Amino acid sequence: MKQFILIIVLISFFDMFSQLPIMSPFAKSLGASPAFIGLIVGMYSFSNMFGNILAGYWIDKQGGKKVLLFGFPLTAAILLLYTIVTTPGQLMAVRFFHGLFSGFLVPAAFTVLANRETESKQGKSMAISGVAVGISAIIGPAFGGIVASKYNVEWVFIIIACAMLLIAGCSAFILPNRSVTLSSKVESSFYTLFSILKTPVLAFSFIGAFSLMFAQGVLAYMLPLQVESLNYGTHFSGMLLSTFGITAILIFGLPTNRIFDKYPHHHTMVLGMTIIGFALILLSNAASLPYLFICMILYGAGFAFLFPSISAMLVEQTDEETRGKAFGLFYAFFSLGVVAGSSLTGILSVSFSTGFIIAACLLFANSIWIFIYFKRKAALHEGME
Known part of the structure; x- marks a missing residue:
């Protein structure tokens, strides 16, 4: 059961990662201008935020299984629309609905996974789920690029759509039917999105998600430019990103994942943010290929500490009555971070060195703020005793 849920997580992220290397060329082939290409690429993450939030409400009312059984076939249908678009405007519309409906999948998958684990094993469980995310991040872009170059870009969408339909069919029989009983707290709307955001620890989780993906957005935008400026082949950008992913997967999957249940999550969270910040500072001054690989190994270690935490x-x-909305918000902040990171550095027209430093400063500032909060909370608790 757990392995099947991890496959669901992998397919949900694989959909997004497989389109990274093909969407810009696809939009260009339809006659889109450079500015419109940027809008087309970013539209997925923009609408994905709304899909995440809508999914959160639906998951808490109907359960994660029903959302997955609806989300996978609908997303598959949208994927097939890519094969018939002929204008940039049509592609923009398809990207909007693709992001919106695929936004149902990840919060539902993680909610189903979380509801199957005991509280004492959530850290390890989330670390193992990170393996699925990391694998999709490594093989997704390679799959999209290879299939599009050897066959046709339409086959990327067709194959993923078929995989989603297959997973939806299997989910109907494999995933358990979980009845969701709404308490008076939910019926009175006490646990609204605003009340979730006001919970300090949840707010820090959302801040961590935003910070992580802000850095990821900057990295995806700036690293290829840095590699190009150092006169290395473009394939080294993919190798460097794979290095970070492989490092994270090793920490997620090896016995090292036990640390996520051994130490307080806010400790590993602050450690992860700090490590990523240092990796970005080092990247801003990297001038050789070996140095770049060392930086990406360090970045991958920081990612591995931060994501499960x-x-x-x-x-x-959270509990089963509010977890869907919380995961919906969580992945909405993921999408917002990617959009903010890549867009801000693009709008400011900064160099890759400055872009990395901006992302590092955000991570350092948030990690210091979170560290101080929990330090004061611990001191207050000791004083009361």
Whole structure:
């Protein structure tokens, strides 16, 4: 059962990662201007935020299984629309609905996974789920690029759509039917999105998600430019990103994942943010290929500490009646971080060195703020005793 849920997580992220290397050329082939290409690429993340939030409400009312059984076939249908678009405007519309409906999948998958684990094992569970995310991040872009170049870009969408339909069919029989009983707290709308955002630990989880993906957005935008400026082949950009992913997967999947249940999640969260910040500072001055690979190994280690920590913090601060909305918000902040990171550095027209420093400063500032909060909370608790 758990392995099947991890396959669901992998397919949900694989959909997004597989289109990274093909969407810009696809939009260009339809006659889109450079500015419109940027809008087309960013539209997925923009509408994905709304899909995440809508999914949160639906998950808490109907359960994650029903959302997955609806989301996978609908997303598959939208994927097939890519094969018939002929204008940039049509592609923009398809990207909007693709982001919106695929936004149902990840919060539902993680909610189903979280509801199957005991509280004491949430850190390890989220770390193992990170393996699925990391694998999709490594093989997704390669799959999209290879299939599009050897066959046709339409086949990327067709194959993923078929995989989603297959997963939806299997989910109907494999995933358990979980009845969701709404308490008076939910019926009175006490747990609204605003009240979730006001919960300090949940807010820090969302801040961690935003910070992580802000850095990821900057990295995806700036690293290829840095590699190009150093006169290395473009394939090294993919190798460097794979290095960060492989490092994270090793930490997620090896016995090292036990640390996520051994130490407080806010400790590993702050550690992860700090490590990523240092990796970005080092990247801003990197001038050789070996140095770049070392930086990406360090970045991958920081990612591996941060992602399970913020996910486990969210799970521990919610119950089955509110977890869907919380995960919806969580992945909305993921999407917002990617959009903000890549867009801000693009609008400011900064160099890759400055872009990395901006992202590092955000991570350092948030990690210091979170560290001070929990330090004061611990001191207050000791004083009361």
